[in-house]
Amino acid sequence: xxxxxxxxCGLLFAFSLTGCLGEDYDFTPPSVTLTPTLxxxxxxxxxxxxxxxxxxxxxxxxxxxxxxxxKQKQVSINSGQHDYYIDFDSQDFKIEKISIxxxxxxEKVELEVDxxxxxxxxxxxxxxxxxxxxxxxxxxxxYVGNIAIK
Numbered sequence: 779x780x781x782x783x784x785x786x787c788g789l790l791f792a793f794s795l796t797g798c799l800g801e802d803y804d805f806t807p808p809s810v811t812l813t814p815t816l817x818x819x820x821x822x823x824x825x826x827x828x829x830x831x832x833x834x835x836x837x838x839x840x841x842x843x844x845x846x847x848x849k850q851k852q853v854s855i856n857s858g859q860h861d862y863y864i865d866f867d868s869q870d871f872k873i874e875k876i877s878i879x880x881x882x883x884x885e886k887v888e889l890e891v892d893x894x895x896x897x898x899x900x901x902x903x904x905x906x907x908x909x910x911x912x913x914x915x916x917x918x919x920x921y922v923g924n925i926a927i928k
Contacts, residue, residue, distance in 0.1 A: 808866035823921035830917035847922035
């Protein structure tokens with residue numbers, strides 16, 4: 779009986795380890811969504827530039843990122859809805875620096891991003907282009923979007 783119990787325990791242990799060996803990790807550059815803290819109107823950003831090294835090398839270069847941002851579907855947010863955070867679909871990397879800017883016509887303003895990746899949109903109503911720059915231990919990526927604060 780003792781041998782049978784040991785055999786069953788050994789088989790259960792072996793089966794539990796097989797779940798750990800079959801994991802598949804995604805090392806591609808992350809996609810970025812700006813998510814509000816109080817509502818569900820997410821803003822998905824478009825990749826503009828990438829220089830990313832992980833399981834393989836990913837490169838993309840966009841010469842005119844503002845033109846790409848203008849082509850994105852404009853997302854409207856209410857003027858009182860300012861609290862957002864930067865959400866990555868995966869985060870198998872260490873963030874070294876993250877910066878976020880908004881463009882209104884030719885004026886570029888940097889927004890403050892805290893350690894939890896929270897930030898506030900400007901209070902002034904208008905049409906803005908948004909740029910998020912990520913510098914990580916795997917490389918860099920730049921994302922853009924088009925928003926209107928109503």
